[in-house]
Each structure stands twice: as C-alpha cells, then as structure tokens.
Amino acid sequence: MNRPTTLDRRDFFSWTTSGIGAAAFASLLCQDGVARAEPVPGDADDPPPHHAAKAKRVVHICLCGGLSHLDSFDYKPKLAERHGQPLGESEKPDVFFGKVGLLRKNDWEFHQRGESGLWVSDLFPHLAEVADELTIINSMFAESSSHTPATFQENSGFRLNGFPVLGAWLSYGLGCATDELPAYIALPDVRGMPAGTSANWTNGFLPARHQGVVFRSQGDPILDLFPSRPIDAKTEQASRELLAAMNREHLTRGGDDVLAARMRSYAMAAKMQLAVPEVTDLNQESATTRTAYGMDRKESADFGRNCLLARRLLEKGVRFVQLFSGGAFGSPRINWDGHEDWQSRGAGNWSLSADTLSRRS
Numbered sequence: 001m002n003r004p005t006t007l008d009r010r011d012f013f014s015w016t017t018s019g020i021g022a023a024a025f026a027s028l029l030c031q032d033g034v035a036r037a038e039p040v041p042g043d044a045d046d047p048p049p050h051h052a053a054k055a056k057r058v059v060h061i062c063l064c065g066g067l068s069h070l071d072s073f074d075y076k077p078k079l080a081e082r083h084g085q086p087l088g089e090s091e092k093p094d095v096f097f098g099k100v101g102l103l104r105k106n107d108w109e110f111h112q113r114g115e116s117g118l119w120v121s122d123l124f125p126h127l128a129e130v131a132d133e134l135t136i137i138n139s140m141f142a143e144s145s146s147h148t149p150a151t152f153q154e155n156s157g158f159r160l161n162g163f164p165v166l167g168a169w170l171s172y173g174l175g176c177a178t179d180e181l182p183a184y185i186a187l188p189d190v191r192g193m194p195a196g197t198s199a200n201w202t203n204g205f206l207p208a209r210h211q212g213v214v215f216r217s218q219g220d221p222i223l224d225l226f227p228s229r230p231i232d233a234k235t236e237q238a239s240r241e242l243l244a245a246m247n248r249e250h251l252t253r254g255g256d257d258v259l260a261a262r263m264r265s266y267a268m269a270a271k272m273q274l275a276v277p278e279v280t281d282l283n284q285e286s287a288t289t290r291t292a293y294g295m296d297r298k299e300s301a302d303f304g305r306n307c308l309l310a311r312r313l314l315e316k317g318v319r320f321v322q323l324f325s326g327g328a329f330g331s332p333r334i335n336w337d338g339h340e341d342w343q344s345r346g347a348g349n350w351s352l353s354a355d356t357l358s359r360r361s
Contacts, residue, residue: 053174057314057321060166062154064194064326065147065335068106073136075110075119079103147195147335155200164204167320171210178317180275182213185313185321190217190302191334192327201322208258212322217306221280222272279312 070076083105092098108121113131120128127134142150149159156163164172167184176183186201194200201212215221250259282290285308293308294300303325310321326335 055170055174056177057319058167058170059310059314060320060322062151062194062200062322062324063336064151064189064324065337066142066150067336069138070104070106071108071121071123073118073120074138075121076106079105147337151195151200156204161196161199161202162204163202164206164210165201165212167201167212167322168203168206168210170320172206174319176317176319178275180272181279181313181316181318183319184210184212185318186212186214186324187306187310187322188214188217188324189327189334194324194327200324208260208262209264212320215280215309217302221276275316279316280309282308282312 070079082103085103087100087103089100093100106121108123110119110121111128112118113120113128116132118131118134118136120131122128142153144150144153144159152161152163153159155165155167167186171183174183184201188194198214201214203209203211213222247259247262282295282305290296290304290308294304295308297304303323306323310323313321
C-alpha cells in the first residue's frame with residue numbers, strides 16, 4: 001500500500017530554496033503580497049503599502065470633455081424655473097471670452113432610485129437599477145474649462161502635466177498580480193487620442209515602470225510585439241542574454257531609472273508575446289456576450305470592444321484599466337462637452353451605450 005508522502009519542516013525549507021518549486025512558491029507569495037520580487041539592479045524597489053489594500057482591480061472610464069452633470073446625477077430642479085434666463089451675476093468669468101450663455105434645464109428627467117432615493121436621470125436606465133450600490137460625488141470640479149489642463153486634472157489632480165496619474169499610483173501601490181501583462185493599461189478611443197495624449201497615462205516622478213501601456217483600439221493591440229521576420233529561437237535567446245549583460249554593465253556605471261524600466265519591459269515583452277494574443281482574442285467570447293457589450297450596434301461597437309477587453313485584462317491580473325471615450329480634440333461631436341441640445345446631437349445614444357457597457361464591465 002502506498003503511503004502519503006510526508007514533508008517535515010527541514011525538508012519543506014530545503015524544497016522552497018531550490019528547484020522549480022522555489023520559483024512557483026516565490027511567485028505565489030509575490031502575487032499575494034507576502035513577499036516582493038527582487039528589483040532589477042539600479043531600479044529602486046517600491047516600498048510595501050502601510051496597510052493591506054482593499055481595492056484589487058480598477059476600471060476608469062474617462063469621458064473626454066466631461067459628461068453633463070445636469071443630465072446625469074446632479075439634479076437641480078430650480079433650473080427648470082429659470083430655463084432660458086441669464087445667470088444674473090455682474091462678475092464676468094475668466095472663461096469663454098468673459099461670456100456665459102443662458103441657463104438651461106436638464107434634457108432628461110430625473111427620478112429617485114432605490115431605497116436610498118438617489119437622483120438619477122433617465123439617461124442611465126441600467127445604472128438606475130443598481131442605485132443603492134453607487135457612490136456619487138458631486139463636489140468635484142475642474143479649475144479650467146480648457147480640454148487639456150482639465151483632462152490632466154481629472155487624471156492626476158493637477159492642471160500641469162508631469163504628475164503621476166491615478167493608474168500610475170495604483171501600479172505603484174498595488175503592484176501587478178501577473179508577470180505576463182503590465183499593471184496599468186490604457187485603451188484610447190478609436191476616433192482619436194484624448195487632449196494631452198500620452199501625458200494622461202504618465203508615471204510622472206514615479207519609477208518609469210509605472211507608466212501606462214497603451215493598447216491600440218484597431219489592428220494589433222501592440223505594434224512590433226513580434227519580429228517582422230522569423231528568428232531562430234537560439235539566436236533570439238542569445239541576443240536577449242547579450243543585451244541583458246550590456247544593460248547590467250551600463251547600470252553599474254550609473255544607469256538611470258529609464259534604462260531599468262526598459263530592461264523590465266524587454267523581459268515582459270517575451271511573456272506578452274504569448275499573453276497578449278490570447279487576452280485580446282475577443283472571438284473566444286460568445287455571440288451573446290459580444291451583443292451584451294453592444295458590439296453589434298454601430299454607435300457602441302468600438303467602445304463595447306474596449307469594455308470587453310478591459311474585463312478580460314482584469315481577469316488576467318491587470319490592476320488598472322483606463323478606457324477613454326471621445327478624442328480628436330476640437331471636434332465637439334466626438335467629445336462629451338455638449339454646448340448645445342444634447343438630444344439633437346445624438347449624445348443620448350452614446351450615453352445609453354456607455355450606461356449599458358459600463359455596468360456590464
């Protein structure tokens with residue numbers, strides 16, 4: 001009769017210091033936050049958090065130009081009484097050439113939802129069904145009416161670029177739950193980049209490895225992930241080893257954080273060659289799922305694709321996924337800042353699509 005194998009304390013610690021068991025065990029400890037991976041030489045390791053983090057994964061949907069708060073969650077019934085009237089203030093604002101238009105009431109009706117009585121407009125019928133699970137913050141505001149500094153402030157808290165954005169801070173604080181994909185991934189709108197472009201996913205003064213990695217919304221998610229022509233496996237391995245040795249030598253002579261981050265990216269690139277094609281293959285999803293994400297509708301197909309991709313990335317261990325809706329700065333029909341009648345511009349279709357997709361993701 002075969003007896004179960006016993007493993008005493010001495011054998012256990014011997015096993016965890018050598019062989020493939022050590023690698024697997026150490027990887028699990030790092031993923032659970034019990035241990036931290038050894039940093040690349042010259043690349044300062046991040047300090048552990050002071051307290052265990054409650055947040056595990058984050059999806060940030062950035063609506064370029066800003067969704068109208070008066071048509072979403074900020075109910076102001078007095079506007080109906082003063083609709084079409086001037087503001088009535090003598091002080092001129094420092095925006096829009098010192099001019100302010102007439103007051104305008106909300107275009108969508110508001111109702112109190114759930115047991116909490118939260119005011120939600122008819123623009124969001126699906127989110128209204130889960131009103132008691134929502135936290136609405138109506139006190140936030142931008143200090144600029146210009147797209148670029150306002151977008152910077154939304155992402156980093158500052159109107160100037162060069163400060164770490166929210167995704168970079170989450171990457172710094174939580175690390176990544178997978179070594180096959182970055183901790184922070186940004187998904188721009190297929191129609192164009194947000195105002196300020198890549199500064200919206202910058203690491204700022206944090207280590208360079210916390211910068212967001214952009215996945216393209218059309219075609220290959222990442223350009224040049226694979227070589228243009230086949231390379232012999234032994235040749236590629238030898239090239240990587242030579243490059244790693246040269247980089248390590250460079251670091252001993254005073255290399256900087258950017259080089260250390262690049263070394264990490266090269267190491268991750270090899271793993272991403274396997275992980276990225278799998279996670280971005282949305283054909284693995286059923287037709288029912290793709291329809292649920294609005295991929296069968298023209299007005300929501302592109303954003304629906306990004307929402308579904310975001311869900312798959314989170315399932316693979318990515319900590320922070322940022323989706324941008326709107327882009328091509330200067331085109332009001334592509335951004336969310338409605339200067340006129342939203343309903344006549346078709347913004348309601350966009351919002352309803354975003355409502356359905358954001359809830360499902």
